Amino acid sequence: MSSPKKEVEEDEPVTPAGRMFLQPEMDQVINCAIGLQHPIDLQAFKEAIKKSMMVQHPRFRSLYVKDKHGREHWRKVKEVDIDKHVFEQSITKDDVCKVADDDEEVVNEYLADLAVSSPLKTDKPLWEIHVLRDQKCLILRIHHSLGDGVSLMSLFLTCCRRVGHPDELPNIGPALTGGIKDTTSxxxxxxxxxxxxxxxxxxxxxxxxxxxxxxxxxxxxxxxxxxxxxxxxxxxxxxxxxxxxxxxxxxxxxxxxxxxxxxxxxxxxxxxxxxxxxxxxxxxxxxxxxxxxxxxxxxxxxxxxxxxxxxxxxxxxxxxxxxxxxxxxxxxxxxxxxxxxxxxxxxxxxxxxxxxxxxxxxxxxxxxxxxxxxxxxxxxxxxxxxxxxxxxxxxxEELMFAENPITYLRVxxxxxxxxxxxxxxxxxxxxxxxxxxxxxxxxxxxxxxxxxxxxxxxxxxxxxxxxxx
CATH class of the missing domain: 3.30.559.30 (Nonribosomal peptide synthetase, condensation domain)
Structure with missing residues (x-):
């Protein structure tokens, strides 16, 4: 009897902003297109995801659940099954848009379709990655209830390394410092x-x-x-x-x-x-x-x-x-x-x-x-x-993920x-x-x-x- 009780105690309430983004009227998913320079090695990519800070982050390893009173909570899972979150999509220009002239238009048409008709399933943590191998592009889909642009970009940078410096994290710029004397009258x-x-x-x-x-x-x-x-x-x-x-x-x-x-x-x-x-x-x-x-x-x-x-x-x-x-x-x-x-x-x-x-x-x-x-x-x-x-x-600065240089970031x-x-x-x-x-x-x-x-x-x-x- 103690195990279920302990599991409930570990549930974390969803923040007010997160609750709003989870409402059907405002169900918001952020779609980030990440262009890569080289063809995608799917196995190496999955291994890089498993080792990244993303799957260790509490929000990215928690289920969205409701208690008997209808209150929303995050419930941690023991282990994230990467295969349930990473999908390879094989699409051609004819599949998406017959008038598409290049890979950019194919990706944009694919993203446009996702923007209307593809909510995230709640039987797993609210994120997934679509791999467009032919277009050398990753589509990172993250529910807005997990965080805002600043939070998610800061987390994404921990998964990347600098081009030419595979052991170095990206720079995020200088922090604000105090101690400046205010001379305003x-x-x-x-x-x-x-x-x-x-x-x-x-x-x-x-x-x-x-x-x-x-x-x-x-x-x-x-x-x-x-x-x-x-x-x-x-x-x-x-x-x-x-x-x-x-x-x-x-x-x-x-x-x-x-x-x-x-x-x-x-x-x-x-x-x-x-x-x-x-x-x-x-x-x-x-x-x-x-x-x-x-x-x-x-x-x-x-x-x-x-x-x-x-x-x-x-x-x-x-x-x-x-x-x-x-x-x-x-x-x-x-x-x-x-x-x-x-x-x-x-x-x-x-x-x-x-x-x-x-x-x-x-x-x-x-x-x-x-x-x-x-x-x-x-x-x-x-x-x-x-x-x-x-x-x-x-x-x-130019970054790489899974040792594959990133050519663009679009959201x-x-x-x-x-x-x-x-x-x-x-x-x-x-x-x-x-x-x-x-x-x-x-x-x-x-x-x-x-x-x-x-x-x-x-x-x-x-x-x-x-x-x-």
Whole structure:
């Protein structure tokens, strides 16, 4: 009689964010495509997985279970059966897309199908890997309840080694250090506190209204109720980090995120002008929903720090949502103006506590009203906005897994009620953004991807011209 009792005592409750992602309305799976340079040795790959930190991590060796009261828990399994998690998929261009010209399109079509119709089974830990041998690609599928982009990328890096240095782990960048003397005047501190309070109040109020009834005006890129069930297409917008860094230097205190949202604003403007049968009014707002890491330390994390209970950078889904209002401005002579407008908006968002509020209020709603209500409110916010965007900083050095060099890292997720979801990951000097669309609404995602790529190149040319002057 003591054995079952002991097993129940060892069960760990699912976090509030994890419970929301496990709801049918928000059942989110992260799909990460990992391109490899050489053909895949399946046996060597499985052996590398068995020895990796991934299968030793508590979340990756636990079943999702419910007790008799319906409460969700993680229950550890004694041993992970790799053969139940790793599948070899033999696909050809004709199997997936008859018009596919190359392996990239085959992989993207395969990912688009996974985004709609392939939930993870709950009779095993909530992850699996699809091996596309012909395309030299691995599809790592991880349920969002296991962790967010920062957590999962930090764990993935522990499974990799540096190219040319097979015994060395990747660098994750310098940690933040304290001890810097604050020389800000009392007046400046008070004024900053006033700004933080006012901006937080305004943005929080707007966020609440979005979850109730305020919505974007309908356009040719709008999604809505049950659009998450519609068939998908996937395209990749490819950027050079060197180009993005050149553009960010053209504006004082610019960041990569400022460049990214300037590119999205410019790209969506030109795409709307191409697609819309009626003229879009100047200043038309299309609102994005972005996920923001709320850990004290930004960027990639050391896995040992993530796993400490007392750490300020804990493992899990430690992010909040913010609303990103972008505007249709087609009569702009200077392409950098899109970035300047985006930067002004992001600077105000950074000063507010909108992301922290959305995270805390989500936990409160989960605790008081349960995951179904929390998922419903989140679903309404998505239905009332125009797109989802996330940006995860990846490693900037070339890595290898199972002694096979990685050529690219690309991420997308289970489809949402948005007609457009965008996920960007940087790796080894490149930044690839996966654009997942409802194909009945946006039949030409490759055109949309080119709009984004052309927007960055125009900003680059403008930045170089400004530098010469």
């Amino acid at each position: 009392i007046f400046a501190k008070v004024w900053r506190l006033v700004l933080v309070s006012l901006l937080t109040l305004v943005f929080v109020l707007k966020f609440i209204l979005r979850s109730l009834w305020v919505k974007d005006e309908k356009t040719v890129i709008s999604g809505g109720y049950e659009v998450e069930l519609w068939p998908r297409k996937l395209a990749t917008a490819k950027f050079k980090l060197e180009d993005m860094k050149l553009v960010k230097k053209a504006v004082n205190n610019g960041t990569i995120n400022d460049v990214l949202f300037g590119v999205i604003s410019s790209g969506l403007t030109r795409y709307l002008d191409m697609r819309s049968s009626k003229e879009i009014k100047e200043g038309h707002q299309f609102t994005g929903l972005a996920m923001v890491n709320i850990r004290q330390q930004p960027g990639l994390q050391d896995l040992s720090d993530l796993m400490k209970n007392e750490s300020l950078s804990r493992w899990g889904n430690q992010f909040g949502f913010i609303l990103l209002p972008l505007y249709h401005h087609k009569d702009i002579d200077d392409p950098l103006q899109y970035m300047r407008r985006a930067k002004a908006m992001l600077d105000r968002k950074k000063l507010s506590l909108e992301a922290h509020f959305s995270y805390r209020i989500g936990k409160l709603v989960m605790s008081l009203l349960g995951p179904k209500v929390a998922a419903l409110l989140n679903y309404r916010v998505i239905c009332n906005t125009s797109f989802t965007i996330s940006n995860v900083v990846g490693p900037q 997308n997720s289970t489809s949402l009620s948005h007609a457009i979801t965008m996920h960007m990951v940087s790796y080894a000097g490149n930044a690839d953004m996966q654009i997942l669309v409802a194909k009945e609404i946006i039949p030409d995602p490759q055109v949309l991807a080119k709009c984004f790529q052309d927007a960055l190149l125009e900003m680059k040319d403008a930045a170089m011209g400004a530098k010469i002057q």
